[in-house]
Amino acid sequence: MIRLSNIEKRFGDVTVLKGVTLTVAEGRVTALIGPSGGGKSTLLRCINLLEVPTSGSVRIGEEELTFHPGSKPNWPDVRRLRSQTGMVFQNFQLFPHRTAVENVMEGLVTVQKWPFGKAQERAMTLLQKVGMAHKADAWPATLSGGQQQRVAIARALAPFPRVLLCDEPTSALDPELSDEVVDVLGKLAEEGTTMVMATHDLRLASKIAHEVVFLESGQVVENGASRDLFSRPTRERTKRFIATLTQQGQH
Numbered sequence: 001m002i003r004l005s006n007i008e009k010r011f012g013d014v015t016v017l018k019g020v021t022l023t024v025a026e027g028r029v030t031a032l033i034g035p036s037g038g039g040k041s042t043l044l045r046c047i048n049l050l051e052v053p054t055s056g057s058v059r060i061g062e063e064e065l066t067f068h069p070g071s072k073p074n075w076p077d078v079r080r081l082r083s084q085t086g087m088v089f090q091n092f093q094l095f096p097h098r099t100a101v102e103n104v105m106e107g108l109v110t111v112q113k114w115p116f117g118k119a120q121e122r123a124m125t126l127l128q129k130v131g132m133a134h135k136a137d138a139w140p141a142t143l144s145g146g147q148q149q150r151v152a153i154a155r156a157l158a159p160f161p162r163v164l165l166c167d168e169p170t171s172a173l174d175p176e177l178s179d180e181v182v183d184v185l186g187k188l189a190e191e192g193t194t195m196v197m198a199t200h201d202l203r204l205a206s207k208i209a210h211e212v213v214f215l216e217s218g219q220v221v222e223n224g225a226s227r228d229l230f231s232r233p234t235r236e237r238t239k240r241f242i243a244t245l246t247q248q249g250q251h
């Protein structure tokens with residue numbers, strides 16, 4: 001289980017997250033939606049502590065950290081919590097001078113100190129899962145965006161994270177390439193991978209998310225089961241936002 005309690009994040013004088021509380025059950029997929037600047041990426045980055053929350057607490061499984069304004073958490077605690085997460089970025093962020101399989105192995109070998117052979121075996125299993133085993137020795141620059149993102153997903157999954165965090169995983173991709181990434185994420189969701197993803201892609205959210213959280217101006221406006229929230233949002237603001245997404249999807 002992942003539990004964010006009353007997360008506040010300030011950058012200087014600006015409060016970007018204003019007390020966000022959220023629970024994600026094991027094996028469930030939560031989509032974060034909402035207008036640009038609403039705090040989706042910041043919230044994801046607060047889960048893996050790429051950003052340190054100003055206050056509030058983050059719990060992933062048995063690990064929990066509480067934050068206080070002006071005090072820094074200690075690094076081993078941050079590392080322990082972060083190691084429970086895997087992150088997928090909009091722009092893939094593969095290492096350009098490593099092949100696909102080396103990208104997937106990198107963290108296992110350098111951070112987790114796995115033996116080379118075992119890391120390679122794990123990497124190949126994951127490349128297989130995302131349909132990229134045939135490109136194991138390819139350089140990222142020779143892969144399409146959809147292929148790069150699938151390698152990035154394999155890399156994020158390599159150390160057995162408890163939760164996969166995805167920040168706009170399809171938004172840098174053409175519709176066709178986006179489909180192959182949606183398929184892979186859908187398969188992972190069916191297998192029970194716990195995921196939290198920020199997305200503007202209504203198809204992605206409605207296809208694989210169990211829960212949807214609508215975030216605006218650093219606050220949760222509405223959340224609920226995706227089938228309810230997309231078809232019968234209760235808040236006027238959510239209705240308008242979903243209507244805009246639906247129109248965009250038709251172009």
Ligand SMILES: Nc1ncnc2c1ncn2[C@@H]1O[C@H](COP(=O)(O)OP(=O)(O)OP(=O)(O)O)[C@@H](O)[C@H]1O
Pocket residue numbers: 011016034035036037038039040041042043198
């Ligand atoms: N490092 C930072 N320093 C200062 N302000 C920041 C920083 N990171 C984010 N912000 C601000 O926090 C707010 C929320 O940004 P965030 O990127 O989380 O929004 P978002 O919902 O992911 O938007 P988008 O849909 O465009 O990706 C924005 O006003 C942004 O300018």
Ligand SMILES: [Mg+2]
Pocket residue numbers: 040041042167198
């Ligand atoms: Mg964002």
